[in-house]
Amino acid sequence: TQTVSQSDAHVTVFEGDSVELRCNYSYGGSIYLSWYIQHHGRGLQFLLKYYSGNPVVQGVNGFKAEFSKSDSSFHLRKASVHWSDSAVYFCAVSAASNTNKVVFGTGTRLQVLP
Amino acid sequence: NSKVIQTPRYLVKGQGQKAKMRCIPEKGHPVVFWYQQNKNNEFKFLINFxxxxxxxxxxxxxxxxxxxxxxxxxxxLEIQSSEAGDSALYLCASSLGYAEQFFGPGTRLTVL
Known part of the structure; x- marks a missing residue:
């Protein structure tokens, strides 16, 4: 069974700072790893996904994530955050053998201060 | 942007009442999911089709x-007899079946 953990419940940065949101997973086989963003009171919006190939995946709005098999990680990064990036970010994992079962992390709330 | 539609956005019910919410998935998406998200942002998978x-x-x-x-x-998705613990955000998502899911805005259920 695949699991995913997000070690930081809250991250606070200033506008223009860089940010890294951490995600670690466990699963023995091939997996899909994804990041989603949830603004307050809204549904989740897909940011990016990794399955194979280049371990650095570019997403929307300047986000990117890097897969590391050795660290079992898929951290999300942005070089310069904007106040509108304030939201809750969820990491998700699904086994390639069953992409209809998606396990979500507990989320990291990112607060961007002006 | 997701085109998944969920109605109603807000639903208030008394304990023991039925609570029904609807979802129109993105056109062409064969897989539909329902999740329950609590106040701590934790997801609970409910069912998929x-x-x-x-x-x-x-x-x-x-x-x-x-x-x-x-x-x-x-x-x-219908709760036959609502309980206080059912108060949550109910999210519907649809997918082509390749791990990426498209979510609706959710139905926030409050059970009094």
């Missing part, structure tokens, strides 16, 4: 919830 057939569901969904995804009609 491929076309009109149930793929997976948890025990709670089997016992107190009913859900369906008929062809040419919205999908629906």
């Amino acid at each position: 491929q076309n009109q057939e149930v793929l997976q569901q948890i025990d709670m969904t089997e016992k107190r919830f009913s859900a369906e995804c008929p062809s040419n009609s919205p999908c629906s």
